[in-house]
Amino acid sequence: MLSVDTRLRVRYAETDQMGVVYHANYLIWMEVGRVEYWRAAGLRYRDMEREDGVLLVVAEVNCRYLSPAVYDEEVIVRTTVADATSRMIRFEYEITAADDGRKLATGFTKHVFCGADRRPAKLPKKYHERMGIGK
Amino acid sequence: MLSVDTRLRVRYAETDQMGVVYHANYLIWMEVGRVEYWRAAGLRYRDMEREDGVLLVVAEVNCRYLSPAVYDEEVIVRTTVADATSRMIRFEYEITAADDGRKLATGFTKHVFCGADRRPAKLPKKYHERMGIGK
Amino acid sequence: MLSVDTRLRVRYAETDQMGVVYHANYLIWMEVGRVEYWRAAGLRYRDMEREDGVLLVVAEVNCRYLSPAVYDEEVIVRTTVADATSRMIRFEYEITAADDGRKLATGFTKHVFCGADRRPAKLPKKYHERMGIGK
Amino acid sequence: MLSVDTRLRVRYAETDQMGVVYHANYLIWMEVGRVEYWRAAGLRYRDMEREDGVLLVVAEVNCRYLSPAVYDEEVIVRTTVADATSRMIRFEYEITAADDGRKLATGFTKHVFCGADRRPAKLPKKYHERMGIGK
Numbered sequence: 001m002l003s004v005d006t007r008l009r010v011r012y013a014e015t016d017q018m019g020v021v022y023h024a025n026y027l028i029w030m031e032v033g034r035v036e037y038w039r040a041a042g043l044r045y046r047d048m049e050r051e052d053g054v055l056l057v058v059a060e061v062n063c064r065y066l067s068p069a070v071y072d073e074e075v076i077v078r079t080t081v082a083d084a085t086s087r088m089i090r091f092e093y094e095i096t097a098a099d100d101g102r103k104l105a106t107g108f109t110k111h112v113f114c115g116a117d118r119r120p121a122k123l124p125k126k127y128h129e130r131m132g133i134g135k
Numbered sequence: 136m137l138s139v140d141t142r143l144r145v146r147y148a149e150t151d152q153m154g155v156v157y158h159a160n161y162l163i164w165m166e167v168g169r170v171e172y173w174r175a176a177g178l179r180y181r182d183m184e185r186e187d188g189v190l191l192v193v194a195e196v197n198c199r200y201l202s203p204a205v206y207d208e209e210v211i212v213r214t215t216v217a218d219a220t221s222r223m224i225r226f227e228y229e230i231t232a233a234d235d236g237r238k239l240a241t242g243f244t245k246h247v248f249c250g251a252d253r254r255p256a257k258l259p260k261k262y263h264e265r266m267g268i269g270k
Numbered sequence: 271m272l273s274v275d276t277r278l279r280v281r282y283a284e285t286d287q288m289g290v291v292y293h294a295n296y297l298i299w300m301e302v303g304r305v306e307y308w309r310a311a312g313l314r315y316r317d318m319e320r321e322d323g324v325l326l327v328v329a330e331v332n333c334r335y336l337s338p339a340v341y342d343e344e345v346i347v348r349t350t351v352a353d354a355t356s357r358m359i360r361f362e363y364e365i366t367a368a369d370d371g372r373k374l375a376t377g378f379t380k381h382v383f384c385g386a387d388r389r390p391a392k393l394p395k396k397y398h399e400r401m402g403i404g405k
Numbered sequence: 406m407l408s409v410d411t412r413l414r415v416r417y418a419e420t421d422q423m424g425v426v427y428h429a430n431y432l433i434w435m436e437v438g439r440v441e442y443w444r445a446a447g448l449r450y451r452d453m454e455r456e457d458g459v460l461l462v463v464a465e466v467n468c469r470y471l472s473p474a475v476y477d478e479e480v481i482v483r484t485t486v487a488d489a490t491s492r493m494i495r496f497e498y499e500i501t502a503a504d505d506g507r508k509l510a511t512g513f514t515k516h517v518f519c520g521a522d523r524r525p526a527k528l529p530k531k532y533h534e535r536m537g538i539g540k
Contacts, residue, residue: 027159297429
């Protein structure tokens with residue numbers, strides 16, 4: 001099973017007045033993680049969207065916060081695909097601090113493949129193998 | 136059971152290139168909803184944080200997306216408390232479009248009460264009644 | 271000269287670890303202000319974009335920060351049009367705290383009218399009068 | 406004169422419904438640029454803030470948008486210090502697309518050094534040399 005690690009550094013803009021990262025930003029990091037997963041699988045999400053009109057519409061997100069991320073630290077988003085069919089895909093994420101390895105958060109996102117009209121559609125066959133569908 | 140409706144208008148900044156609201160922004164709307172819940176219960180979250188050093192640390196979020204919100208439409212966030220003890224609180228949200236009433240999303244957030252040191256702490260007694268704790 | 275006041279309440283998400291509003295968010299508030307200016311002028315920016323393919327592309331922004339805005343306070347964005355032709359429009363903003371009237375920031379944004387292809391285009395005549403163009 | 410290049414990749418969250426990067430995000434990129442400038446100069450902004458209570462309060466920002474940045478492209482933020490005294494510092498930025506070198510934006514930010522109480526204060530002497538002050 002492919003597992004892709006993406007590193008990013010916490011931005012000042014991502015903190016809030018509690019002095020730690022505002023919780024909604026973890027969802028953005030998950031997005032960064034799955035785009036890099038895509039790239040590691042030999043695909044570019046941008047091209048899928050532009051050229052094949054494939055949209056990955058978010059159906060559900062979940063995140064459990066374990067330890068706060070702080071400004072300027074490096075964070076690793078580990079992304080895997082937990083489930084994938086021609087209709088939907090479910091990514092799982094584990095977010096850790098690069099320096100001390102403490103676990104910051106775990107979560108998942110569930111997506112429905114849609115056409116340019118935003119209606120559910122099957123993922124074109126040519127993408128199946130790389131996404132581990134139909135094995 | 137108290138149920139508080141908060142209205143807000145979708146900002147251009149909240150959209151993404153799919154032409155709808157970027158999914159992480161729903162978490163920010165939930166935050167707006169629970170602050171207004173607080174206010175409707177006769178409390179001001181800002182004062183709890185400042186004066187009593189009570190922090191509401193987010194432990195988990197979940198959101199299911201049902202229909203996309205679009206730019207400039209009015210959105211209603213209905214907030215309720217599903218569970219509350221002196222240690223934690225769980226809010227539930229239903230987000231609908233003001234114009235046509237379509238359901239946009241449902242979700243919950245779970246929070247742990249912490250002291251100024253970000254360690255778990257009991258919510259001071261004086262807040263219990265208004266938050267429906269201990270009944 | 272039309273001057274439109276828009277009220278908004280500072281969100282927790284908009285603060286940073288300095289304990290005040292992160293500076294980039296003032297640009298979002300300016301956007302909220304000019305959309306409401308549009309509405310007060312009898313226009314809906316969303317419809318201009320959708321129906322006439324008129325895009326208001328940002329060419330320049332400037333903001334001077336005078337006093338920090340804090341969480342949960344109400345803020346007033348006063349928006350005026352400083353200059354407008356069929357090619358461009360320049361908005362000016364004065365942002366103040368609703369409670370104590372202290373001036374938080376002043377700024378401007380300059381926009382170029384573009385067609386759906388994002389190339390500069392003239393604003394359709396029907397909008398001129400309401401935007402004070404050609405007087 | 407030190408000039409520091411920082412690379413970042415456009416996030417989906419940073420786009421808006423025009424299909425390009427929402428303009429306020431350039432200010433966040435500038436922030437990323439100046440933090441890396443700091444690091445290249447042998448300093449860590451986080452430590453200055455934590456250990457010496459030095460805050461870099463934003464006094465003014467300006468950005469001119471020349472060409473839109475698009476999703477998933479790599480962007481280079483070139484940061485320089487245009488002026489610095491023990492009281493204030495002014496950064497300048499040039500943002501370009503890594504792939505085709507087109508210029509996306511230019512801008513500046515002006516900051517006042519403040520103490521932990523957010524009042525203007527002199528930058529401690531030990532930082533002067535690295536920031537090119539007093540030469």
